[in-house]
Amino acid sequence: MKPVYLSGRGLACARGLDLESSLAALRHGGAAPSFRLLPGEMGGHFPYFAIPYAQNNWNARARDLAQRVATEAGAQHTRSGALFIATSSFDIGAVEHEAAPMDYGVFADKIRNWLSWSGPVHVINTACTSSLNALVAAHALLDAGEEEDALVLGMELDNRLTLGGFAALQLLSSSSSKPFGVHRDGLVLGEAVAALRLSVREPSHWKLSGGVHVVDGSQPTGASAAAAAKMYQRALAASGLAADNIDLIKVQAAGSPGNDAVEAQALRDAFPVVPPLVSLKAEIGHTMGASGAAEIALLTACLEQGVWPQYADAVDGTLDVEFAEHMPADVRNVMATILGFGGSHATVVLERT
Amino acid sequence: MKTFAVSGRCIAVPPPADWREQLTQMLGAKPRRIGTWAELGLYGALRCIADAGEVTLPQTAQIWLGSRRGTYAATESVLQQLREDLPMPLAFLQTQPTQPLALLAAQLKWSGSACFVAGAGPIALLRLAAAQASDGGALLGWVDEMEGGASNWLRLRPCAATDKGFCSASAETLFSPHITHLRVAGTGRLEVRQGALG
Numbered sequence: 385m386k387p388v389y390l391s392g393r394g395l396a397c398a399r400g401l402d403l404e405s406s407l408a409a410l411r412h413g414g415a416a417p418s419f420r421l422l423p424g425e426m427g428g429h430f431p432y433f434a435i436p437y438a439q440n441n442w443n444a445r446a447r448d449l450a451q452r453v454a455t456e457a458g459a460q461h462t463r464s465g466a467l468f469i470a471t472s473s474f475d476i477g478a479v480e481h482e483a484a485p486m487d488y489g490v491f492a493d494k495i496r497n498w499l500s501w502s503g504p505v506h507v508i509n510t511a512c513t514s515s516l517n518a519l520v521a522a523h524a525l526l527d528a529g530e531e532e533d534a535l536v537l538g539m540e541l542d543n544r545l546t547l548g549g550f551a552a553l554q555l556l557s558s559s560s561s562k563p564f565g566v567h568r569d570g571l572v573l574g575e576a577v578a579a580l581r582l583s584v585r586e587p588s589h590w591k592l593s594g595g596v597h598v599v600d601g602s603q604p605t606g607a608s609a610a611a612a613a614k615m616y617q618r619a620l621a622a623s624g625l626a627a628d629n630i631d632l633i634k635v636q637a638a639g640s641p642g643n644d645a646v647e648a649q650a651l652r653d654a655f656p657v658v659p660p661l662v663s664l665k666a667e668i669g670h671t672m673g674a675s676g677a678a679e680i681a682l683l684t685a686c687l688e689q690g691v692w693p694q695y696a697d698a699v700d701g702t703l704d705v706e707f708a709e710h711m712p713a714d715v716r717n718v719m720a721t722i723l724g725f726g727g728s729h730a731t732v733v734l735e736r737t
Numbered sequence: 738m739k740t741f742a743v744s745g746r747c748i749a750v751p752p753p754a755d756w757r758e759q760l761t762q763m764l765g766a767k768p769r770r771i772g773t774w775a776e777l778g779l780y781g782a783l784r785c786i787a788d789a790g791e792v793t794l795p796q797t798a799q800i801w802l803g804s805r806r807g808t809y810a811a812t813e814s815v816l817q818q819l820r821e822d823l824p825m826p827l828a829f830l831q832t833q834p835t836q837p838l839a840l841l842a843a844q845l846k847w848s849g850s851a852c853f854v855a856g857a858g859p860i861a862l863l864r865l866a867a868a869q870a871s872d873g874g875a876l877l878g879w880v881d882e883m884e885g886g887a888s889n890w891l892r893l894r895p896c897a898a899t900d901k902g903f904c905s906a907s908a909e910t911l912f913s914p915h916i917t918h919l920r921v922a923g924t925g926r927l928e929v930r931q932g933a934l935g
Contacts, residue, residue: 423819423821423822423823424823426823427822427823472833480816480819486809486812486813488806488855488856491855491856492855505857506854506857506861506865507854507855508852508853509834509853509854509855510835510852511833517850517852520850521869525865525868530923544819545816545819545824548819548824548829549823549824549829551823552823552825553829597851598849598850599838599839599842599848599850600839600842600848601839601840602843604830611848614848725833726835726836726838726839727842728835
């Protein structure tokens with residue numbers, strides 16, 4: 385069993401078209417999201433973290449972003465490995481513009497061609513947890529010796545279906561993203577294309593120790609505290625770590641009044657002393673199926689370069705959890721968590737080597 | 738390379754004429770406000786689990802669901818609604834391919850890993866399942882509602898590895914009623930066996 389390393393990463397998000405520019409934007413502090421207009425009585429203007437890359441053609445924009453992010457992650461060294469495309473919306477934005485058929489196979493082939501990929505391609509959709517589950521699946525293939533390299537490409541781009549659906553479910557904020565915030569009033573969605581390159585051949589600063597996914601059907605659109613606590617406990621057991629070995633948890637904390645409270649309860653239930661917490665949602669929005677990969681790419685870069693997010697809204701004291709105001713010293717074991725639709729709870733454990 | 742014994746199956750291509758009645762019986766109530774694709778998935782999964790003689794899954798089991806077209810019908814309908822208004826909330830939920838996984842987990846009073854994989858094929862799904870499977874094995878399904886519908890499921894339990902009696906097989910063989918054991922070779926090729934392991 386060889387260690388599985390996070391050997392490359394790339395990110396295009398609302399803060400920039402690559403990690404360096406995203407980190408630079410983060411250093412300067414919060415930028416306001418743009419807005420999207422949705423039709424109907426319950427429609428209106430909703431804040432949205434769009435990638436600052438203008439292109440009229442949905443497919444050309446997606447291609448450019450996928451190629452530059454994959455290149456940033458070093459995918460050119462890995463094209464015969466396994467490619468995992470993680471998304472909750474496929475290319476539905478192109479379908480909406482009548483620029484693509486609704487066809488999973490065509491979607492996968494399109495990205496395979498964009499990246500000149502020769503290895504197997506898998507498209508994982510477990511809603512918001514897609515990227516983390518793709519990471520878990522890729523880790524398993526590498527751990528089993530079936531592949532030596534893999535690329536997880538999280539991809540969530542502008543479309544009306546996702547925004548309209550979340551608006552219909554009254555899950556969106558009308559103002560801003562406030563993770564665990566006292567004034568939190570919903571999610572702010574965003575775009576991201578993120579790539580994480582895994583390898584057993586190329587050691588790096590980060591090792592992926594594994595991950596856990598727990599689906600619990602008791603809450604069709606939200607998280608369950610029992611399931612999230614179980615997820616943390618299973619992840620600790622699977623990685624051979626004790627609760628006090630975890631130095632930092634990147635939480636979901638998407639700003640949902642109900643889900644944030646459920647997540648906080650799960651943290652208190654699973655950890656006798658809740659580790660330092662961090663959230664990136666106020667910086668890049670909730671990027672759905674891409675969020676796991678996008679936030680891991682950004683967080684690991686932040687930890688390496690000493691950049692730390694700040695939060696405009698005060699944490700809700702009733703949640704009995706708090707964010708680390710400053711970067712914790714000596715971070716070695718990090719959990720990255722996403723909680724999502726369909727009672728899907730996922731976390732992965734990363735070790736800084 | 739993990740070897741699995743097929744301990745239960747549901748092969749429904751197309752599903753029987755009374756599949757909805759059977760589903761209602763298995764659920765204890767008529768399913769409401771979910772799409773046909775999710776209903777088909779639930780029908781096949783519950784039939785398969787019953788065929789395996791189980792009433793739920795072990796905590797360490799994993800569910801892997803694949804589809805060529807998944808929630809296309811529900812998505813088309815919601816895209817139409819979006820032209821003039823927001824979609825109906827329950828209609829939007831039907832566009833989510835994870836919906837049957839959550840419903841199945843709730844019905845089984847089970848919580849564990851469950852993934853939807855779009856497109857590809859059942860062998861690719863099996864390969865992913867095999868890489869992650871532990872002692873609880875896997876419930877592997879392939880569901881489509883187009884062209885008359887299909888809901889094929891296998892309950893796979895890990896078993897001792899042996900080369901005896903295995904032969905290469907085409908992807909179509911995966912859901913053959915005669916297969917008792919199967920595995921994916923390192924090359925991604927399906928190997929199957931008929932009859933008990935000696």
